[in-house]
Amino acid sequence: MAVLEVCNIKKNFSKLQVLKGIDFSLEEGEVLAIIGSSGSGKTTLLRCLNFLEIPDEGAIKVNGNVVYDAHREKRYTDSEIRQNRLNFGLVFQQFNLFPQYNVHRNLTMAAELLEAKSLKGAARQEKLAEINKRADELLQKVGLSEKAESYPVELSGGQQQRVAIARALMLSPNILCFDEPTSALDPELTGEVLRVIDELRQDNRTMVVVTHEMEFARKVATKVIFMADGVIEEEGTPEEVFAHPKSLKLQSFLLSSLEKF
Numbered sequence: 001m002a003v004l005e006v007c008n009i010k011k012n013f014s015k016l017q018v019l020k021g022i023d024f025s026l027e028e029g030e031v032l033a034i035i036g037s038s039g040s041g042k043t044t045l046l047r048c049l050n051f052l053e054i055p056d057e058g059a060i061k062v063n064g065n066v067v068y069d070a071h072r073e074k075r076y077t078d079s080e081i082r083q084n085r086l087n088f089g090l091v092f093q094q095f096n097l098f099p100q101y102n103v104h105r106n107l108t109m110a111a112e113l114l115e116a117k118s119l120k121g122a123a124r125q126e127k128l129a130e131i132n133k134r135a136d137e138l139l140q141k142v143g144l145s146e147k148a149e150s151y152p153v154e155l156s157g158g159q160q161q162r163v164a165i166a167r168a169l170m171l172s173p174n175i176l177c178f179d180e181p182t183s184a185l186d187p188e189l190t191g192e193v194l195r196v197i198d199e200l201r202q203d204n205r206t207m208v209v210v211t212h213e214m215e216f217a218r219k220v221a222t223k224v225i226f227m228a229d230g231v232i233e234e235e236g237t238p239e240e241v242f243a244h245p246k247s248l249k250l251q252s253f254l255l256s257s258l259e260k261f
């Protein structure tokens, strides 16, 4: 069964039609790379998946359950939206760590609020210990165990982004989404973040990665979507999209990204 099904998602900002009917689905362990020129709607699509924007049209299913349907009569409550959002982990371009908390606290805070708030006494202590252990394991996974007590300002951009990835994994999302996770990084720090994403692929994580790193998309993605003007202009395996692009728009996009890098 598909982990994620996206059906006919449309999104307008007043008169501007940004998404004009997006359809795709992902099986467990698939890594979808979304490429496309600036303004083609990539971030808006990720924001729709995470309910940071509410689509005007369409439906989203996770593991066969409808988590959003634009035609539902009842409005989605804040608590329903929060619940649906838990299916997705989101890693932004700009890390967005809490500067006032150390790395470990950045990881544990949301989990404590969601999982331990209503518990008391021994059950609470047990849960807190389990959350701490999960944070330790994830920091180890991204190679930052020794930075647990550091503050975001004391870390390099690449390290901050690895903390952001570990934080997104804390709540065990079904799908991990990245919006240009390396575009704010110097080239020498890009590799360490891309390596972590590649390791997550080897752990069979289902991921959606908006990226301008064509080489990374070619190597790591199982499926590539090329967006242009709010539609999926072309999609396929990395081999199909990068080695045998069919549409003129994709051909010229790939040529111009070759010239840039």
Ligand SMILES: Nc1ncnc2c1ncn2[C@@H]1O[C@H](COP(=O)(O)OP(=O)(O)OP(=O)(O)O)[C@@H](O)[C@H]1O
Pocket (backbone or CB within 6 Å): 013, 016, 018, 036, 037, 038, 039, 040, 041, 042, 043, 044, 045
């Ligand atoms: N909140 C908003 N209000 C109005 N227009 C918006 C809003 N967010 C995005 N847009 C517009 O929607 C279009 C798509 O933007 P989006 O950020 O999704 O593009 P993108 O493909 O992620 O581009 P980039 O590669 O530059 O990040 C742009 O024309 C943008 O100006």
Ligand SMILES: [Mg+2]
Pocket (backbone or CB within 6 Å): 042, 043, 044, 179
């Ligand atoms: Mg964007």
